[in-house]
Amino acid sequence: MGMLKEFKEFAVKGNVVDLAVAVIIGGAFGKIVTSFVNDIIMPPLGVLLGGVDFKDLALTLKEAYTEEGVDFPAVVLSYGNFIQNVVDFVIIxxxxxxxxxxxxxxxxxxxxxxAPPAAPPKSELLLEEIRDLLKK
Incomplete structure:
Protein backbone atom coordinates (compact mmCIF):
# COMPACT_ATOMS: atom_id res chain seq x y z
CA MET A 1 0.00 0.00 0.00
CA GLY A 2 2.88 2.38 0.80
CA MET A 3 4.35 2.00 -2.68
CA LEU A 4 1.03 3.00 -4.30
CA LYS A 5 0.83 6.11 -2.09
CA GLU A 6 4.39 7.08 -3.01
CA PHE A 7 3.61 6.61 -6.70
CA LYS A 8 0.50 8.81 -6.42
CA GLU A 9 2.53 11.57 -4.76
CA PHE A 10 5.17 11.29 -7.48
CA ALA A 11 2.65 11.28 -10.34
CA VAL A 12 0.67 14.22 -8.99
CA LYS A 13 3.73 16.42 -8.42
CA GLY A 14 3.90 19.44 -10.70
CA ASN A 15 7.13 18.31 -12.36
CA VAL A 16 5.58 15.15 -13.81
CA VAL A 17 2.53 17.04 -15.07
CA ASP A 18 4.80 19.75 -16.54
CA LEU A 19 6.86 17.08 -18.28
CA ALA A 20 3.75 15.46 -19.77
CA VAL A 21 2.54 18.82 -21.09
CA ALA A 22 6.00 19.55 -22.51
CA VAL A 23 6.09 16.21 -24.34
CA ILE A 24 2.66 16.80 -25.89
CA ILE A 25 3.50 20.37 -26.94
CA GLY A 26 6.90 19.22 -28.21
CA GLY A 27 5.27 16.59 -30.42
CA ALA A 28 2.88 19.15 -31.87
CA PHE A 29 5.73 21.62 -32.35
CA GLY A 30 7.73 18.95 -34.18
CA LYS A 31 4.86 18.45 -36.62
CA ILE A 32 4.66 22.20 -37.24
CA VAL A 33 8.40 22.42 -37.90
CA THR A 34 8.28 19.40 -40.23
CA SER A 35 5.45 20.99 -42.20
CA PHE A 36 7.32 24.32 -42.26
CA VAL A 37 10.43 22.64 -43.65
CA ASN A 38 8.64 20.36 -46.14
CA ASP A 39 6.02 22.84 -47.34
CA ILE A 40 7.63 26.29 -46.96
CA ILE A 41 11.43 26.06 -46.94
CA MET A 42 12.29 23.14 -49.23
CA PRO A 43 10.13 23.94 -52.30
CA PRO A 44 11.72 27.38 -52.94
CA LEU A 45 15.14 25.95 -52.13
CA GLY A 46 14.50 23.19 -54.66
CA VAL A 47 13.49 25.75 -57.29
CA LEU A 48 16.67 27.75 -56.61
CA LEU A 49 18.69 24.57 -57.13
CA GLY A 50 17.11 23.92 -60.53
CA GLY A 51 13.71 22.42 -59.75
CA VAL A 52 14.98 19.70 -57.39
CA ASP A 53 12.44 18.02 -55.14
CA PHE A 54 14.42 16.93 -52.10
CA LYS A 55 12.09 14.00 -51.47
CA ASP A 56 13.16 12.56 -54.81
CA LEU A 57 16.90 12.82 -54.12
CA ALA A 58 18.13 9.26 -53.78
CA LEU A 59 20.99 7.08 -54.85
CA THR A 60 19.89 3.70 -56.25
CA LEU A 61 22.13 0.99 -54.85
CA LYS A 62 20.31 -1.87 -56.58
CA GLU A 63 17.63 -1.63 -59.26
CA ALA A 64 14.23 -3.23 -58.77
CA TYR A 65 13.94 -6.64 -60.37
CA THR A 66 11.60 -9.61 -60.77
CA GLU A 67 12.77 -13.14 -60.17
CA GLU A 68 10.54 -16.20 -60.56
CA GLY A 69 7.42 -14.02 -60.46
CA VAL A 70 8.46 -12.22 -57.26
CA ASP A 71 9.00 -8.44 -57.41
CA PHE A 72 11.95 -7.12 -55.46
CA PRO A 73 11.94 -3.36 -54.83
CA ALA A 74 14.93 -1.17 -55.57
CA VAL A 75 17.40 -0.54 -52.78
CA VAL A 76 17.83 3.22 -52.48
CA LEU A 77 19.73 5.64 -50.28
CA SER A 78 17.23 8.50 -49.74
CA TYR A 79 19.56 11.34 -48.86
CA GLY A 80 16.92 13.97 -49.75
CA ASN A 81 14.77 12.90 -46.79
CA PHE A 82 17.89 12.98 -44.64
CA ILE A 83 18.59 16.58 -45.70
CA GLN A 84 15.02 17.58 -44.79
CA ASN A 85 15.33 15.91 -41.38
CA VAL A 86 18.61 17.72 -40.73
CA VAL A 87 16.92 21.05 -41.53
CA ASP A 88 14.07 20.07 -39.15
CA PHE A 89 16.59 19.31 -36.43
CA VAL A 90 18.50 22.57 -36.89
CA ILE A 91 15.30 24.64 -36.67
CA ILE A 92 14.04 22.80 -33.57
CA ALA A 115 15.86 40.86 -1.82
CA PRO A 116 13.40 42.56 0.54
CA PRO A 117 14.95 43.42 3.90
CA ALA A 118 14.65 40.58 6.35
CA ALA A 119 12.34 41.05 9.30
CA PRO A 120 14.22 41.53 12.58
CA PRO A 121 14.28 38.52 14.89
CA LYS A 122 11.40 38.14 17.33
CA SER A 123 13.66 38.74 20.32
CA GLU A 124 14.74 42.10 18.88
CA LEU A 125 11.12 43.16 18.36
CA LEU A 126 10.32 42.16 21.93
CA LEU A 127 13.27 44.19 23.24
CA GLU A 128 12.11 47.23 21.23
CA GLU A 129 8.62 46.93 22.74
CA ILE A 130 10.12 46.74 26.26
CA ARG A 131 12.25 49.82 25.52
CA ASP A 132 9.25 51.76 24.27
CA LEU A 133 7.24 50.77 27.36
CA LEU A 134 10.08 51.85 29.65
CA LYS A 135 10.25 55.25 27.92
CA LYS A 136 6.58 55.84 28.73
Whole structure:
Protein backbone atom coordinates (compact mmCIF):
# COMPACT_ATOMS: atom_id res chain seq x y z
CA MET A 1 0.00 0.00 0.00
CA GLY A 2 2.88 2.38 0.80
CA MET A 3 4.35 2.00 -2.68
CA LEU A 4 1.03 3.00 -4.30
CA LYS A 5 0.83 6.11 -2.09
CA GLU A 6 4.39 7.08 -3.01
CA PHE A 7 3.61 6.61 -6.70
CA LYS A 8 0.50 8.81 -6.42
CA GLU A 9 2.53 11.57 -4.76
CA PHE A 10 5.17 11.29 -7.48
CA ALA A 11 2.65 11.28 -10.34
CA VAL A 12 0.67 14.22 -8.99
CA LYS A 13 3.73 16.42 -8.42
CA GLY A 14 3.90 19.44 -10.70
CA ASN A 15 7.13 18.31 -12.36
CA VAL A 16 5.58 15.15 -13.81
CA VAL A 17 2.53 17.04 -15.07
CA ASP A 18 4.80 19.75 -16.54
CA LEU A 19 6.86 17.08 -18.28
CA ALA A 20 3.75 15.46 -19.77
CA VAL A 21 2.54 18.82 -21.09
CA ALA A 22 6.00 19.55 -22.51
CA VAL A 23 6.09 16.21 -24.34
CA ILE A 24 2.66 16.80 -25.89
CA ILE A 25 3.50 20.37 -26.94
CA GLY A 26 6.90 19.22 -28.21
CA GLY A 27 5.27 16.59 -30.42
CA ALA A 28 2.88 19.15 -31.87
CA PHE A 29 5.73 21.62 -32.35
CA GLY A 30 7.73 18.95 -34.18
CA LYS A 31 4.86 18.45 -36.62
CA ILE A 32 4.66 22.20 -37.24
CA VAL A 33 8.40 22.42 -37.90
CA THR A 34 8.28 19.40 -40.23
CA SER A 35 5.45 20.99 -42.20
CA PHE A 36 7.32 24.32 -42.26
CA VAL A 37 10.43 22.64 -43.65
CA ASN A 38 8.64 20.36 -46.14
CA ASP A 39 6.02 22.84 -47.34
CA ILE A 40 7.63 26.29 -46.96
CA ILE A 41 11.43 26.06 -46.94
CA MET A 42 12.29 23.14 -49.23
CA PRO A 43 10.13 23.94 -52.30
CA PRO A 44 11.72 27.38 -52.94
CA LEU A 45 15.14 25.95 -52.13
CA GLY A 46 14.50 23.19 -54.66
CA VAL A 47 13.49 25.75 -57.29
CA LEU A 48 16.67 27.75 -56.61
CA LEU A 49 18.69 24.57 -57.13
CA GLY A 50 17.11 23.92 -60.53
CA GLY A 51 13.71 22.42 -59.75
CA VAL A 52 14.98 19.70 -57.39
CA ASP A 53 12.44 18.02 -55.14
CA PHE A 54 14.42 16.93 -52.10
CA LYS A 55 12.09 14.00 -51.47
CA ASP A 56 13.16 12.56 -54.81
CA LEU A 57 16.90 12.82 -54.12
CA ALA A 58 18.13 9.26 -53.78
CA LEU A 59 20.99 7.08 -54.85
CA THR A 60 19.89 3.70 -56.25
CA LEU A 61 22.13 0.99 -54.85
CA LYS A 62 20.31 -1.87 -56.58
CA GLU A 63 17.63 -1.63 -59.26
CA ALA A 64 14.23 -3.23 -58.77
CA TYR A 65 13.94 -6.64 -60.37
CA THR A 66 11.60 -9.61 -60.77
CA GLU A 67 12.77 -13.14 -60.17
CA GLU A 68 10.54 -16.20 -60.56
CA GLY A 69 7.42 -14.02 -60.46
CA VAL A 70 8.46 -12.22 -57.26
CA ASP A 71 9.00 -8.44 -57.41
CA PHE A 72 11.95 -7.12 -55.46
CA PRO A 73 11.94 -3.36 -54.83
CA ALA A 74 14.93 -1.17 -55.57
CA VAL A 75 17.40 -0.54 -52.78
CA VAL A 76 17.83 3.22 -52.48
CA LEU A 77 19.73 5.64 -50.28
CA SER A 78 17.23 8.50 -49.74
CA TYR A 79 19.56 11.34 -48.86
CA GLY A 80 16.92 13.97 -49.75
CA ASN A 81 14.77 12.90 -46.79
CA PHE A 82 17.89 12.98 -44.64
CA ILE A 83 18.59 16.58 -45.70
CA GLN A 84 15.02 17.58 -44.79
CA ASN A 85 15.33 15.91 -41.38
CA VAL A 86 18.61 17.72 -40.73
CA VAL A 87 16.92 21.05 -41.53
CA ASP A 88 14.07 20.07 -39.15
CA PHE A 89 16.59 19.31 -36.43
CA VAL A 90 18.50 22.57 -36.89
CA ILE A 91 15.30 24.64 -36.67
CA ILE A 92 14.04 22.80 -33.57
CA UNK A 93 17.46 23.01 -31.89
CA UNK A 94 17.65 26.75 -32.63
CA UNK A 95 14.17 27.39 -31.18
CA UNK A 96 15.05 25.38 -28.05
CA UNK A 97 18.30 27.35 -27.76
CA UNK A 98 16.36 30.63 -27.92
CA UNK A 99 13.83 29.42 -25.33
CA UNK A 100 16.54 28.30 -22.90
CA UNK A 101 18.42 31.56 -23.43
CA UNK A 102 15.24 33.54 -22.59
CA UNK A 103 14.59 31.42 -19.49
CA UNK A 104 18.18 31.86 -18.28
CA UNK A 105 18.09 35.63 -18.79
CA UNK A 106 14.81 35.80 -16.86
CA UNK A 107 16.36 33.77 -14.03
CA UNK A 108 19.35 36.13 -13.92
CA UNK A 109 17.02 39.14 -13.64
CA UNK A 110 15.14 37.50 -10.76
CA UNK A 111 18.40 36.60 -9.00
CA UNK A 112 19.78 40.13 -9.54
CA UNK A 113 16.68 41.78 -8.03
CA UNK A 114 17.38 43.02 -4.49
CA ALA A 115 15.86 40.86 -1.82
CA PRO A 116 13.40 42.56 0.54
CA PRO A 117 14.95 43.42 3.90
CA ALA A 118 14.65 40.58 6.35
CA ALA A 119 12.34 41.05 9.30
CA PRO A 120 14.22 41.53 12.58
CA PRO A 121 14.28 38.52 14.89
CA LYS A 122 11.40 38.14 17.33
CA SER A 123 13.66 38.74 20.32
CA GLU A 124 14.74 42.10 18.88
CA LEU A 125 11.12 43.16 18.36
CA LEU A 126 10.32 42.16 21.93
CA LEU A 127 13.27 44.19 23.24
CA GLU A 128 12.11 47.23 21.23
CA GLU A 129 8.62 46.93 22.74
CA ILE A 130 10.12 46.74 26.26
CA ARG A 131 12.25 49.82 25.52
CA ASP A 132 9.25 51.76 24.27
CA LEU A 133 7.24 50.77 27.36
CA LEU A 134 10.08 51.85 29.65
CA LYS A 135 10.25 55.25 27.92
CA LYS A 136 6.58 55.84 28.73
Missing amino acids: AFVIFLAIKAINSRKKKVEAAP
